[in-house]
Amino acid sequence: MRRFLPNLLRLATLAVLVVFLFRPELFEPLLKPLVQANAPAIYNQGSLLSLTLSHLATVFAATLAATIVAVGLAILVTRPIGAEFLPLSRSLVNIGQTFPPVAVLALAVPAVGFGEKPTLIALFLYGLLPIFENAMTGLSTLPPAIVEAARGTGMTGWQRLTKVELPLALPVVLAGIRLSVTISLATATIGSTVAAKTLGEVIIAGLQSNNLAFVLQGGLVVAVLAVLIYDAFSALERVLARRAGRG
Amino acid sequence: MTLRIDKLGVVIAALLAYGAFVAPFANFRANRIVPGEARTILEALPSGLGAALLVFVAVSLVVIVLKTPTLLRLVLGLAATLALALLIGLSARYLTPPENTYARVAPASGFWLTSFAFVLLTADALTRLRLSPYARIALLAAVAAAAAGLLLSGAWDGLSILKEYASRADTFWLEASRHVVLALGSLAAAALFGLPIGILCHRVEALRAGVLNVLNIIQTIPSIALFGLLIAPLGWIAVHVPGASAIGIRGIGAAPAFVALFLYSLLPVVANTVVGLAGVPRDANEAARGIGMTDRQRLFGVELPLAFPVILTGIRIVLVQNIGLATIAALIGGGGFGVFVFQGIGQTAMDLVLLGAVPTVALAFAAAVVLDAATELSNSKPGRAA
Known part of the structure; x- marks a missing residue:
C-alpha cells in the first residue's frame, strides 16, 4: 500500500504525457497566457508526437550501441587477458567525462556533417562512459566467495561470466545505463542545433520566435520522459538487486 | 634480455600506424568554407621533414609494441606530441601559398589519430607511474605553458583555427x-x-x-x-x-x-x-x-x-x-x-x-x-x- 501513491502519480504523469502528445490542442488554454496575442500556443511546425518518437529512437539507438560496446569492453578489461588495459581504461573514462556534451556534438559535425549522425555519435560516445564505468565496477567488485564457488563447481570461464558474473553485475550495469539515458535525453535536444529531428526543435523554435509556450512544452516533454524512464530503470534495478541478493 | 609484447601497445601502435601511413595529415582548402583536399605527411611537410617524421613513427612503433620502461614511454609520448604540434604549424605555412589570405590549412584525421595515439601512450604511462597530486598539477602547468608558448611564438599562426581567432x-x-x-x-x-x-x-x-x-x-x-x-x-x-x-x-x-x-x-x-x-x-x-x-x-x-x-x-x-x-x-x-x-x-x-x-x-x-x-x-x- 505504501507504494500506491507514487505509482498512481507515475501513471497520471504518463497519461497526461500521452494525451498531450496525441491531442496537444486540449492544452491550448493552459499555454495561451504564455504567448503574445496572436502567436500559436501549440507547436505548429511539425507533429509533437513524431518529434518525440524520433527523439526517443535517437536516444534508444545510441544507448543500445553504447551498452553493447561498453559492456563488451568492460568484460574484456576485467578478464586476465585484458588486465593490461584496465588502468588506462579507468583514466580514459575519467578524462572522457570532462568533455562537455556540446563540444562532443560540435566536434562530430566536421567529421560526419549535419543531421542525425553527429547527434548519434555524440550520444553514443558520451553514453559509453557511465555504462563502461559501472560495468567495470560491477564486474570487478563481485563477492570473491561466489566467484570461487562457481570456479569450484567446475564452471568454464564463459559459464561463470554468463551464469554468475553478468547476472550479479546487472543492477550496477543498469544504473550506468539509466545515467546514460538521462544524460542522452537532455543532450539530444542540443542535437537540433545541428539539424537532428528531436524535441530540441520545439525549444529552439520557441527561443527564436520568443514563444515561451514552445520552450515550455518542448522542455517539459523531455523532462517528463526523463523522469519516467529514470523511475522505470530504478524500479527494475530494485527488483534485480533483490533477486541477486545484493540490495 | 627477452622481448615481450605490450598488449595495450599493440592497440596504440595500430592507431599510430594507420594515422601516420594511411590517413591524411593536413587538409588544404582554397577558402574557409569549401571542402578540403587531403595531404599526406610526405605532401604536407617540406622534403626531408616528412620522411624524418615517418622514420620517427616507425621507431616509435617498435618502442610502443615492446614492453619498454614506463619512463621511456612517457618521455616518448610527450616529445612526440610536442613534435607533432610543431610540425602541424610548419605544415600550415608550407602548404599556404605566399600572400594568400583565403587559403586554410587544418589538421586532418591522420594528425588527430597520431596525436591521439601518443596522448594515449602518455596517459597510460602517467597512470602506471601513479604521480602524486602535486606532480600532476606541475605536469598540467608544464603542458599549459608549452601550449601558451606555441601560441605566442606564432608557430601555429598558419593554422585555420588561429586565422579564425585573428579575425576576432x-x-x-x-x-x-x-x-x-x-x-x-x-x-x-x-x-x-x-x-x-x-x-x-x-x-x-x-x-x-x-x-x-x-x-x-x-x-x-x-x-x-x-x-x-x-x-x-x-x-x-x-x-x-x-x-x-x-x-x-x-x-x-x-x-x-x-x-x-x-x-x-x-x-x-x-x-x-x-x-x-x-x-x-x-x-x-x-x-x-x-x-x-x-x-x-x-x-x-x-x-x-x-x-x-x-x-x-x-x-x-x-x-x-x-x-x-x-x-x-x-x-x-x-x-x-x-x-x-x-x-x-x-x-x-x-x-x-x-x-x-x-x-x-x-x-x-x-x-x-x-x-x-x-x-x-x-x-x-x-x-x-x-
Missing part, C-alpha cells in the same frame, strides 16, 4: 571572460546556498528526500529549455522590481544563463554535503560532544572538515559540468565560448566551431585535473579518516 581576437577574450564568470560565478553561488541547504537537510531528516527530489527533477530539464524558461520570470523581475535591471538582470543574456547554471549546480553540492556529513564517524561526533563542543563548534570544527573531501568532489562535478553547459548560454544571448560554436555551426565553418570547442574542453579538463588533485590532497591529510 577581441571578442574571443570577451567571450572567454564571460564563460569563466558564468561557470565560476554560478559555482560560487551554488556553494553559498548549497552548503547551508545541505547542512539543513542533514540535520532535518524530514526535508531531505523532498529537497533532493526537487533538485533531481531540475537536472532532468534539458539545459536549452531551462535557459529559455528563465527568460520570462527574469524579464518580469527586470521590469517590475526597482533596481533589478540596474544590476544587470534581464530577460535574455547572462542572467537566465547564470540562474540556470546555479540551479543545475545545486544538486551535486547539496547531495554531496548530505553524503559527506552522513559519513562523519559517530565516534568523532561523540568525542566532540564529550569535550563540551557546542553544535556550532562541532559543525565547523569537526563535521565540515571531515566531510570536506566529499563536498569537494561535488564541487568538481559542478565546475566541470558548468564549464560545458555555459556553452549553451550563447543560444539565449548569454555569451561564452558557445558563441563561436553556434556561429560556426550556422556558417558551416568548422574552424570557428573548434575555436569555441577547444578552449571549453581544455578548461574543463584543467579544472578536473586541479580539483581531482585537491580532493586527493584533502583526503590524505594526516589524521583524516579517508
Whole structure:
C-alpha cells in the first residue's frame, strides 16, 4: 500500500504525457497566457508526437550501441587477458567525462556533417562512459566467495561470466545505463542545433520566435520522459538487486 | 634480455600506424568554407621533414609494441606530441601559398589519430607511474605553458583555427571572460546556498528526500529549455522590481544563463554535503560532544572538515559540468565560448566551431585535473579518516 501513491502519480504523469502528445490542442488554454496575442500556443511546425518518437529512437539507438560496446569492453578489461588495459581504461573514462556534451556534438559535425549522425555519435560516445564505468565496477567488485564457488563447481570461464558474473553485475550495469539515458535525453535536444529531428526543435523554435509556450512544452516533454524512464530503470534495478541478493 | 609484447601497445601502435601511413595529415582548402583536399605527411611537410617524421613513427612503433620502461614511454609520448604540434604549424605555412589570405590549412584525421595515439601512450604511462597530486598539477602547468608558448611564438599562426581567432581576437577574450564568470560565478553561488541547504537537510531528516527530489527533477530539464524558461520570470523581475535591471538582470543574456547554471549546480553540492556529513564517524561526533563542543563548534570544527573531501568532489562535478553547459548560454544571448560554436555551426565553418570547442574542453579538463588533485590532497591529510 505504501507504494500506491507514487505509482498512481507515475501513471497520471504518463497519461497526461500521452494525451498531450496525441491531442496537444486540449492544452491550448493552459499555454495561451504564455504567448503574445496572436502567436500559436501549440507547436505548429511539425507533429509533437513524431518529434518525440524520433527523439526517443535517437536516444534508444545510441544507448543500445553504447551498452553493447561498453559492456563488451568492460568484460574484456576485467578478464586476465585484458588486465593490461584496465588502468588506462579507468583514466580514459575519467578524462572522457570532462568533455562537455556540446563540444562532443560540435566536434562530430566536421567529421560526419549535419543531421542525425553527429547527434548519434555524440550520444553514443558520451553514453559509453557511465555504462563502461559501472560495468567495470560491477564486474570487478563481485563477492570473491561466489566467484570461487562457481570456479569450484567446475564452471568454464564463459559459464561463470554468463551464469554468475553478468547476472550479479546487472543492477550496477543498469544504473550506468539509466545515467546514460538521462544524460542522452537532455543532450539530444542540443542535437537540433545541428539539424537532428528531436524535441530540441520545439525549444529552439520557441527561443527564436520568443514563444515561451514552445520552450515550455518542448522542455517539459523531455523532462517528463526523463523522469519516467529514470523511475522505470530504478524500479527494475530494485527488483534485480533483490533477486541477486545484493540490495 | 627477452622481448615481450605490450598488449595495450599493440592497440596504440595500430592507431599510430594507420594515422601516420594511411590517413591524411593536413587538409588544404582554397577558402574557409569549401571542402578540403587531403595531404599526406610526405605532401604536407617540406622534403626531408616528412620522411624524418615517418622514420620517427616507425621507431616509435617498435618502442610502443615492446614492453619498454614506463619512463621511456612517457618521455616518448610527450616529445612526440610536442613534435607533432610543431610540425602541424610548419605544415600550415608550407602548404599556404605566399600572400594568400583565403587559403586554410587544418589538421586532418591522420594528425588527430597520431596525436591521439601518443596522448594515449602518455596517459597510460602517467597512470602506471601513479604521480602524486602535486606532480600532476606541475605536469598540467608544464603542458599549459608549452601550449601558451606555441601560441605566442606564432608557430601555429598558419593554422585555420588561429586565422579564425585573428579575425576576432577581441571578442574571443570577451567571450572567454564571460564563460569563466558564468561557470565560476554560478559555482560560487551554488556553494553559498548549497552548503547551508545541505547542512539543513542533514540535520532535518524530514526535508531531505523532498529537497533532493526537487533538485533531481531540475537536472532532468534539458539545459536549452531551462535557459529559455528563465527568460520570462527574469524579464518580469527586470521590469517590475526597482533596481533589478540596474544590476544587470534581464530577460535574455547572462542572467537566465547564470540562474540556470546555479540551479543545475545545486544538486551535486547539496547531495554531496548530505553524503559527506552522513559519513562523519559517530565516534568523532561523540568525542566532540564529550569535550563540551557546542553544535556550532562541532559543525565547523569537526563535521565540515571531515566531510570536506566529499563536498569537494561535488564541487568538481559542478565546475566541470558548468564549464560545458555555459556553452549553451550563447543560444539565449548569454555569451561564452558557445558563441563561436553556434556561429560556426550556422556558417558551416568548422574552424570557428573548434575555436569555441577547444578552449571549453581544455578548461574543463584543467579544472578536473586541479580539483581531482585537491580532493586527493584533502583526503590524505594526516589524521583524516579517508
